[in-house]
Amino acid sequence: MLSFLTGLIGALTIYSGYAKDTLFKLEAPLNYTLLGLFLFAIFYAVCAWGHSLLAIKIGDCPILPKSQEAADYIKLSDESDRVEYIYNCYVGTIEQLSDVIDEKSVNLTYAY
Template sequence: MKTTLEYLKDRYSEEQSRFDHFENKCAKLLTFASVVIGAITAIAGINKGVVFHPESPVGWIILIAFLVGSFSISCAWGHSLLALRIGECPVLPRSRVAAEYITAVDIDTQSAYLYNCYIGTLEQLAEVIDEKSKNLELAYQELAISAWGLAVAASLTIYMEITK
């Protein structure tokens, strides 16, 4: 049982590190998406919002690409926020009652109790991390869509300015 508890302790540490890794990625992606949204807002206002008043078929393509990019980055921001919000990090029992129980029982009962604590906490932690992972994956996909949409809009806008 000692080997099993050591294994579970190592797994718990790894899962805690994995949780922190996802939290950091979420925070960075949320910050990046916020900056991009601010930049998009500023760009949309340039030249009295000319992007919102298409006068040609290319202008309509620019508008659609811009809107797709803007919508996608907003979705990425939302999914990043959801990934951060999902819940608290499950931890092992840390109450006085738990500590007193462990000291009051025999070694086999202690081991069984700790085993159950680790297993239960690891299962909860894995669920939380999996939810974070799903939302983070969606955010990255939406970020890629946004990059393509905004790149098309920017490229066509530059092309239109050059050919004027």
């Protein structure tokens, strides 16, 4: 998607250079309409490109606890506390990760 949008922006730029005599010559109402539509197309493509970048950007992703304290707690705790701790870490991380994925999917939806 990002490569396609980059190519589209490049193609629109090439087109604006090729059709500069007719595109930027504002003598008739049709020329104003063509320029407005062209600017709208560029704005739309650039916004979609930006949302695509936001969708692939790696942000603050939650991770499971990986400190020495967490490992010592798991090692020294009894079976039920250990299972509950690992379960809570897993569920908490998955909930946070699903929020991050939902934010990314919104940006991807805007890009399309």
